[in-house]
Amino acid sequence: MTVQNYPLGKREGGTFKLTSQQEEEPMEDFDVTKAKYDPKQEEQVKKGFFNKVKSTAGKVPFVKDAVAMYYCAIDPETPLYAKGVAFGALAYFISPLDAISDVIPMLGFTDDAGVVLAALKVLDMHIKPVHREKASEFFS
Numbered sequence: 001m002t003v004q005n006y007p008l009g010k011r012e013g014g015t016f017k018l019t020s021q022q023e024e025e026p027m028e029d030f031d032v033t034k035a036k037y038d039p040k041q042e043e044q045v046k047k048g049f050f051n052k053v054k055s056t057a058g059k060v061p062f063v064k065d066a067v068a069m070y071y072c073a074i075d076p077e078t079p080l081y082a083k084g085v086a087f088g089a090l091a092y093f094i095s096p097l098d099a100i101s102d103v104i105p106m107l108g109f110t111d112d113a114g115v116v117l118a119a120l121k122v123l124d125m126h127i128k129p130v131h132r133e134k135a136s137e138f139f140s
Contacts, residue, residue, distance in 0.1 A: 037084035041091040045070070052094040057139070060109045062116050066093055067135035069120060072127045082126040089119030 049070055057063050072078055073086035092115045120127070 037080045041087040045087050045090045048094045049090060062113050064135050064139060065120055066116050067138050068127050068131045069123060071131040071134045072123060078126050082123055085119050085122050089115050
C-alpha cells in the first residue's frame with residue numbers, strides 16, 4: 001500500500017486521514033459538547049456587544065441573528081458548552097482585531113459572518129423562538 005504524507009494528514013491507498021502536525025497519529029473528531037466556556041469572553045461580550053450592534057445594524061445582514069445568539073447565551077437554560085460557542089463567536093464579532101479589518105468596505109465583516117454563521121449552525125437547537133423574538137423586539 002502506498003502512503004503519501006501531506007501537511008494535514010496522510011493518504012493510505014484511497015483513504016485520507018487527518019493527523020496532528022506534531023505526531024503521526026489521527027486527530028480526534030471535534031466534539032462540540034466539549035467546547036469550553038470562558039467567563040472572560042462573557043464579560044467582554046456583555047460590555048461591548050450592544051455598542052457593536054448599534055454601529056453595525058444597517059451594515060451587516062447577520063446582526064439580528066447575532067442578537068438572538070446573545071439572548072441564547074445569557075439564557076440560564078442554555079447548556080454551558082453552547083454558551084461557550086456563542087460567547088466565543090460574539091467575542092470575535094465585537095473584537096477590533098479580526099482576520100479582515102471591519103473598516104474595509106464590502107469585505108470587513110466577511111470573517112465575522114463566517115464565525116457567527118458557523119456558531120449559529122452549531123447552536124441551532126439551542127436558539128429558541130423566545131431568543132429570536134427578543135432580537136426582533138430589540139430592532140423594533
